[in-house]
Amino acid sequence: MSHQLSFEKQILQHCYGTDRAKLLQLLKKSRRFKNDEKLRKTLTSLISASAEKVAARQQQRPKSQLDQSLPFYDHQQELAEAIATNQVTIVCGETGSGKTTQLPQLCIDLGLADLGMIGHTQPRRIAAQSVCNRIAEELKSEVGAAVGYKIRFGDHTSSKGYIKLMTDGILLAEVQNDRLLNQYSTIIIDEAHERSLNIDLLLGYIKQILPKRPDLKVIVTSATIDPERFSNYFNQAPILNISGRTFPVEMRYRVPAQDDRDYSQALVEAVEELTQAGKEDILVFFSGERQIREAADKLSKIFHQDYDILPLYSRLSQGDQQRIFQRHTKKRIVLATNVAETSLTVPGIRYVIDTGLARLSRYSWRSRIQRLPIEKISQASANQRSGRCGRTAPGICIRLYEEEDFNSRAEFTEPEILRTNLASVILQMDGLNLSSINAFDFVESPDSRLVNDGYRLLFELQATDKDDQILTLGREIASLPVDPRLAAMLIRGQQLDCLSEVLVIVSALSIQDPRDSSVDNRQAAQQKHAVWQDEHSDFLFWINLWAELKQQQTDLSRNQFPKWCKKQFLSYPRIREWQDIHSQLKQQLKQGKSKFNTTESDPDLIHRAIFAGIPSHIASFDGTDTAKKQFQATRDRQLLIFPGSGLARKTPKWIMAFSLIETTRLFAHGVARFNTQWAMQDAVHLHQYEHYDPHWQARQGRVAAFRNTRIYGLLIEGGKRVNFAAIDPVQARELFIQRALVEGDYRTTNPVVRANRQLIDHYQKLEDKHRRRDILISDLQLFQFYNAQLPPKIVDAPSFEAWFKQEPKATTDLLLLTEDSLVEQVIDEDDGTGFPTELNLRDQVLQLDYVFDPASEFDGVTVRIPLVLLNQFQSSDFDWLVPGLLKKKIEGLLRSLPRLIRKNFIPVSDFSNACFARIVDSGSKGNLYQTLQESLHRMTGVQVKRSDWQLHQLDSHFQMHYWLEDRGDCLAQSHSLEALQEKFGNQANQHFEEQVQHDETLTQSGLTNWDFGDWRSTVEIQQKGSANQGQVIHSYPALVDYEDSVAIELYETVSDAQFYHTTGIARLIYLQLSQTIKYLRKNLPKINQSALMYSAIASKAELIEDLILASIFDCFLNGPLPDSDQSFAACLAQNQNQFIDHANKLAELTHQVLIQYRAAMSALASASIPANHRSDIAEQCENLVYDGFLRDDLSIANLSRLPAYFQAIQKRIVNFKLGSTRIEEAHLLVRKFWAEYLQLSQSESPLEQPDATQLDQLRWMIEEFRIASFAQPMKTKMPVSEKKLHTLITSIKVPGQPR
Secondary structure, X not given: OHHHHHHHHHHHHHOOHHHHHHHHHHHHXXXXXXXXXXXXXXXXXXXXXXXXXXXXXXXXXXXXXXXXXXXXXXXXXXXXXXXXXXXEEEEEEOOOOOHHHHHHHHHHHOOOOOOOEEEEEEOOHHHHHHHHHHHHHHOOOOEOOOEEEEEOOEEEOOOOOOEEEEEHXXXXXXXXXXXXXXXXXXXXXXXXXHOOHHHHHHHHHHHHHHHHOOOOEEEEEEOOOOHHHHHHHOOOOOEEEEOOOOOOEXXXXXXXXXOOOOOHHHHHHHHHHHHHHOOOEEEEEOOOHHHHHHHXXXXXXXXXXXXXXXXXXXXXXXXHHHHHHOOOOOOEEEEEOHHHOOOXXXXXXXXXXXXXXXXXXXXXXXXXXXXXXXXXOOHHHHHHHHOOOOOOOOEEEXXXXXXXXXXXXXXXXXXXXXXXXXXXXXXHHHHOOOOOOOOOOOOOOOOHHHHHHHHHHHHHOOOEOOOOXXXXXXXXHHOOOOOHHHHHHHHHHHHOOOHHHHHHHHHHHOOOOOEOOOXXXXXXXXXXXXHHOOOOEOXXXXXXXXXXXXXXXXXXXXXXXXXXXXXXXXXXXXXXXXXXXXHHHHHHHHHOOOOOOOOOOOHHHHHHHHHOOOOOOEEEOOOOOOOOOXXXXXXXXXXXXXXXXXXXXXXXXXXXXXEEEEOOOEEEEEEEEOOHHHHHHHOHHHEEEEEEEEEEXXXXXXXXXEEEEEEOOEEEEEEEEEEHHHOOHHHHHHHHHHHHXXXXXXXXXXXXXXXXXXXXXXXXXXHHHHOOOOOEOOHHHHHHHHHHHOOXXXXXXXXXXXXXXXXXXXXXXXXXXXXXXXXXXXXXXXXXXXXXXXXXXXXXXEEEEEEOOOOOOOOEEEEEEEHHHHHHOOHHHHOOOOHHHHHHHHHHHHHHOOHHHHHHHOXXXXXXXXXXXXXXXXXXXXXXXXXXXXXXXXXXXXXXXXHHOOHHHOOXXXXXXXXXXXXXXXXXXXXXXXXXXXXXXXXXXXXXXXXXXXXXXXXXXXXXXXXXXXXXXXXXXXXXXXXXXXXXXXXXXXXEEOOOOEEEEEEOOHHHHHHHHHXXXXXXXXXXXXXXXHHHHHHOOOHHHHHHHHOOOOOHHHHHHHHHHHHHHHHHOOOOOOOOHHHHHHHHHHHXXXXXXXXXXXHHHHHHHHHXXXXXXXXXXXXXXXXXXXXXXXXXXXXXOOOOOOOOOOOHHHHHOHHHHHHHHHHHHHHOOOOOHHHHHHHHHHHHHHHHHHHHHHOOOHHHOOOHHHXXXXXXXXXXXXXXXXXXXXXXXXXXXXXXXXXXXXXXXXOOOOO
16 A cells, blocks of 8 residues: 555656656556556556656756846745745736746746646737747747747647747647646746636636646736736735836826827827937837728828838738837837737837727627727726836826826726627537536636527527537537637538538638738739639638639749738738648548548538528618618628628628628628528527418418518518418417318318308308398307317318218217207298399399398499400499399488488388389389389479489498409409499400300301391300300390491490491492492582582592491381391382482482581681680581581481571671670570580490480480570571470489470
8 A cells, every 4th residue: 555655656746747647547557456566567667767757857957047137036036935835826027027938937947847847828829929939048949949839720849848838728728638737837827917718717727626736836927907816716825026127107198189089180299299208119009900000101101200100910910020029220109009018018118109999809798799899998908008118218108088087997907708709618618527607716707698698609509409508519619629600610511511612711710811901002902802702702712712822832932922922912921820720620620530522512502501600690681772781680780791891892682791890880791692591491490480370271271370480580581381280289270160160161072061061051141141140150159069079189171181080970970060050040031032143134144142241342242244244234234233132222222312302202211112112013124223213203203313322322232243253263343343344344355256256157257148047136155165164145246337248246235236237237238239329429419519518527439438328327227127138128129219319319418518517617717706606616516517427327307407507607606796695695505505415425324324315305406506596586496495405404314204
């Protein structure tokens, strides 16, 4: 046992740190196998070898060269004692104290590098390199020997080294393979006051392993910024203060003018003020690179003779950074970001100008955006900046803000862990097997909201589940030394077989942008870089550039390649870094057995892999404001594409962006077009669903709903129809029962459902006809019946049908409805006369439907009209509705009358019953409104005009509803037949012609004689077409005039046929009298004189044609029209001998008419009468003589009166007296009667179709009234007066009115 304890003591006290873990394991094994002498000898040998290594390190230990001029030198004894006696020591040293370079050398002197290396961390890579160079120089060693450094993908250390400089992140990464950090005997955490994320995580981890590593020495160095916090954290560890090597610094506060927002004028004034104190090197602190470039441009114009203007920021190339540390003779103005606060020491600085601003990375857990706002620095940062001067002589610091502003600022800068996303920290801690982030002992615990947000990001990347448990993918992400988002891209790239391209892009995204786009050369750089730009993606830029780099490296020498990079405005060091990272990542991925594609990948797959790392960085452009080019992003944010992007001038519908950074606006950086299907397939875990409008689908037999899919509020897919039963089975069941079973919208052959439906339909139709809703049980009762009988699992048609097949008939029969269970009130059923199912009208049979739904626009009776029959009906045909509703309609019409008229028909119900009885007794089927007017006048003597009926006041079910259908499909529905005819009339006519006009068995053409047998007034045709097969179409034949022949054609309406038929018979007679007509053409009396007078209206040939046809009408067609070949022949034989005399008389009469017409027109042309009288006379003449007036049903009697009318016009002109009251009153009366005539003749209302005979009588009576009014003492044809005209007009408006 004593030997075992001796071995353990030897291992811990004399063996090299990296050997301890292996030796302790071997010791543990030897304890289990105590008699294994071979194992014991092996252990002894290994312990001896390790002790010899330690001894060799002691002998080869480099000699420290502590700088006696530094304040550190005076405190070395005190520091040595504290480090020797304490496991953790806090060293608080001011800027310039020498703690960074001297502490590791002191540790070597204390022998702390014998058993292990001295690990020395720096917050920045540039600091690790510069400090390593400085220490190596002081130890007179080459970099990589006694002293080395290790940064990301760059290891310049030796296993025999003593001091190892590295970034905090490198040390943290080493924990994964060296859990207790055995390779280190001492760890120096330098610049701990910066409180970066890695520093806080390192401090917490080191604190955890200290009990397991009692030999480990930990030194935490800090500027004079809150050292007590570190002391308290490490259980009251001692604090040693080292004063800085400084001279007094004078503080001056200068407030810029209000309009000097960029500090340019204040900066110039500050430099001038310091120059007056003596030209020395000046360090100016700015918030960012852009401000540095703008200041450099202005200062170089003013102070170029006195100063060199040098920029200093982290993105600057290494060569430009090194210029800061080179010896110089000309004074300099160094323009720096906060990188010069702590990490770098700029030599020779005597003056500092502090703008008081810095750009800090700040993550918003609300907006999920990593922002880079410009903020006021803390007091500690301001003091760090002022401490950069006065190190070699008294200095001056000018602060460009008020002293009160300084005193009101925060004392310390907020640690990074309190203002950054913690996703990578969570994964790191899981990889280190640390406690959860919520339980981890941080120097300062992060905000729980940031912690939750870190888990949310990991959930986005599918690295955790909803319970924040790390998944396999999360551990794969954690194993890759890149940001979790980038790691997710790599893993997805392997899955999609595009890892080669994705690795190039990820490597580029993990470094600072290698493109040099500074203000001085931005345009030239953009032109160079445009060669590699892709119009759809910023990510593919890196693929194109990578290919170019490989080609150039192949073609160019090692010296030529950096020069080529410079010409292309590319940073060679960053290109090398990109390539190094690519190489290291590729090596690690290969070790993990990842497969790289060897053929070029589809760009869509590449971008889909990239999307895996940025699932919430998507945005859409709605196209409403192309000028602003603003996109709607997730979480209700608006963003713009960053101006430097290749897509900045475009507005694709969808984009994705690598990063969203808020400066003055929220900008998307690294942008590519985006396909929403990637989000639908790859980001299901982020989908937020909105389901709306659940509805029944009869064809599919299921309840569906529409779904909107969103990711963080951004609509990705809208209006997708999905199965609602899977979402809400309870509501889906209710909708299925209501719509399918209760309302009957269910396509099924199920016998029970069909039987129930037939029974329900029968009684529903009865309810609709009688306009009642108390015959059937209510829908609610019917729903309750089905709901009680069906099991809960029935949610749609498939589940219902499956259940129905499985259950015994006794169970399914319980669903059958009976009259007793269905009917609430029993009524006498109609025999079909009151509410028929068909309507016989104009020889057509039309289907009728009934609807009882007062809320519906089409409540009442619906008539189904096939399109082909549309033009055959008038709305007045349907005014009678059906007998069962007519009595109520009559009552409704009476109630619609104006009150002064309606009071004559009270009680209304009695009068409506009486009117209904008269109609039934008389069997009248004419115009309903004329019939009612006649009945009311006979009963009361009260005249009701057509315009008195207020149809708009009638309930909608008292007006016929028209359903226009074609081949079984509904084309339109309306309450207005005229509206349907106007819209579909031409289409209906085409359909009619398709059915009848080209049927040679029904129509004929080229006829010159009556050789087609007896004339049929109506022709029945069976409609063609599948849906309406067998529909009977009643058409109306007519002889149609084609001048050289006639044709038999079919028309939709009687009026259309009559319009053509008479003229067609006249033409057929015309063709039979060819010799007679030939004679008449040459011998009509005075035809040449008549033609000359008619020439302004039509030609001589047209006049002769009109005269002959008019003569045929008057001579042959004065009676019944011929309807057979015999009657046609008889008509010719009876009237042929009189034809020439008729024609000659008509020619003579026409000559007289035209003489008087020309005389009247001539008198009008030279008359001096007012314009109103002139226009009245001109209109009168135009309506008496016009092209075709002889053929327009103008009887000889009316034609013979035309000369008198023109003579009266001439007498009216001669007798006209200006200012005559009688003449003006007569003129107004004539115009009034003429307007009444025009209104009646042009009326299209079904209520106002006047009697044609009465209308013709009114037209000629107005002409006689003109004679009586203006041409006395000329005699009129019949007695005429104002009263007689009023009576006639009233009679036309109110049929049945005695005249």
